[in-house]
Amino acid sequence: MPNAHNRHSELRTLLTQLNLGAMADVFADVALRAAKEGLSHEAYLYELVQQELEQRTQRRTARLIRASGLPIEKTFRTLALGRLSPTLQLQLERLKSASFLDTATNILAIGKPGVGKSHCLAAVGYELIYAGHPVLWTSTSTLVQRLLAAKRDLRLPQELAKLDKFACVILDDIGYVQHDRDEMEVLFTFLAERYERKSVMITTNLVFSEWERIFKDPMTTMAAIDRLVHHSVILDMMSVESYRAEAASQQHLSSARSKKMVAGRRTTLHEATPSLQNFDASCAPAQAERDASGSAIAEKPLEDLLIDGIKSARVIAADGTV
Numbered sequence: 001m002p003n004a005h006n007r008h009s010e011l012r013t014l015l016t017q018l019n020l021g022a023m024a025d026v027f028a029d030v031a032l033r034a035a036k037e038g039l040s041h042e043a044y045l046y047e048l049v050q051q052e053l054e055q056r057t058q059r060r061t062a063r064l065i066r067a068s069g070l071p072i073e074k075t076f077r078t079l080a081l082g083r084l085s086p087t088l089q090l091q092l093e094r095l096k097s098a099s100f101l102d103t104a105t106n107i108l109a110i111g112k113p114g115v116g117k118s119h120c121l122a123a124v125g126y127e128l129i130y131a132g133h134p135v136l137w138t139s140t141s142t143l144v145q146r147l148l149a150a151k152r153d154l155r156l157p158q159e160l161a162k163l164d165k166f167a168c169v170i171l172d173d174i175g176y177v178q179h180d181r182d183e184m185e186v187l188f189t190f191l192a193e194r195y196e197r198k199s200v201m202i203t204t205n206l207v208f209s210e211w212e213r214i215f216k217d218p219m220t221t222m223a224a225i226d227r228l229v230h231h232s233v234i235l236d237m238m239s240v241e242s243y244r245a246e247a248a249s250q251q252h253l254s255s256a257r258s259k260k261m262v263a264g265r266r267t268t269l270h271e272a273t274p275s276l277q278n279f280d281a282s283c284a285p286a287q288a289e290r291d292a293s294g295s296a297i298a299e300k301p302l303e304d305l306l307i308d309g310i311k312s313a314r315v316i317a318a319d320g321t322v
Contacts, residue, residue: 022055023048057132064129069137070170074122083116084240091235095124098131100199101167106228107201111237117203120235121170124201133167140174140187147186156186160193168199174214175206184215188224195227202228207238 008028015024027048034044076096081089095107107124109117125135138146150159163169194200206213208225215221 020052022052026051060132061129064132064134065126068125068129068135070125070129070135071118071122071137074119075126076123079116079119079123084120084237088120088235088237088240091233092120092124095233096127098128098133100233101128101133103231104194104196104199106199106232107235108228108232109201109203109235109237110207111205111235111240112242113205114242115237115240117205117235117237118172120237121172121201121203125168125170128168134165135168135170136163136166137170137172140171141176143169143171143190144183144187147190148182151182151186156189160190163190164193164198166198168201169194170201170203172203173205174202175204175210181216184217184220188215188220191224191227196231200228 011027012024015021015027030044030047030051033039034047039047076092081092084092100107107121109121111117122137125137128135147156147159150156191200208229211225212218212221215224
């Protein structure tokens with residue numbers, strides 16, 4: 001037993017030194033199960049290698065997600081696909097395979113604000129990472145400022161080389177950026193560098209005829225669009241209704257119903273007031289309280305007490321708490 005124990009300890013050390021941490025953690029348990037179930041050496045080794053691969057894949061996926069900057073929980077699991085047309089759903093389903101990266105195809109999601117463009121591309125981004133591809137999510141304005149700073153420091157080629165390590169760069173909200181000439185130039189340089197080599201995914205609220213607002217110069221605008229759409233998938237979401245507008249509408253309707261219920265309660269209380277005011281106090285004699293000496297401290301008819309109560313109820317109803 002001591003020899004076996006020492007051998008296990010030495011094997012664990014060797015596996016750790018070989019950077020096979022998963023094998024080091026599970027080999028003893030797997031060996032025990034293999035002995036009980038009569039597994040062959042090949043089956044035992046296969047399970048060890050599988051455990052190592054699974055743990056490495058999980059660690060790599062977690063590392064890629066941290067480095068990507070993707071918005072948290074913007075996955076297909078949380079995407080309301082039912083709001084999208086069958087055509088859009090089919091396009092997104094096909095993008096899950098990540099095969100578009102092989103041809104450096106670009107993905108352009110075009111639609112009004114609040115329709116889910118960013119969520120759709122973020123969900124695709126997560127699928128790319130699950131398939132092992134490095135992805136970068138960034139707002140267009142952040143990327144432009146990053147490239148401008150690199151250009152000022154005379155290291156733009158090095159910055160572009162860093163971005164080239166990502167299989168796909170997702171530019172969010174390109175339509176919101178109003179570029180000056182320097183900003184337009186570095187953005188165009190970035191797009192031109194990736195043309196037919198690496199994929200770009202873009203969300204925008206502007207149709208192509210309005211892209212001159214981004215690049216200012218008509219020729220540069222045409223050149224940028226030409227490079228982006230040459231190999232591309234267009235997610236046309238212009239007809240999709242804003243989910244934020246829908247949520248606001250639902251909230252407004254809920255608020256209106258609540259106000260209607262409060263108004264109904266006020267009406268009921270107001271209708272009940274006359275019957276209380278006409279209460280025949282003659283059938284309820286006045287009550288008197290006396291102190292220890294027998295002298296009268298207060299004497300008030302029940303009718304006055306009821307009217308005071310009605311006034312208090314009206315104040316409560318006006319406050320909206322009943």
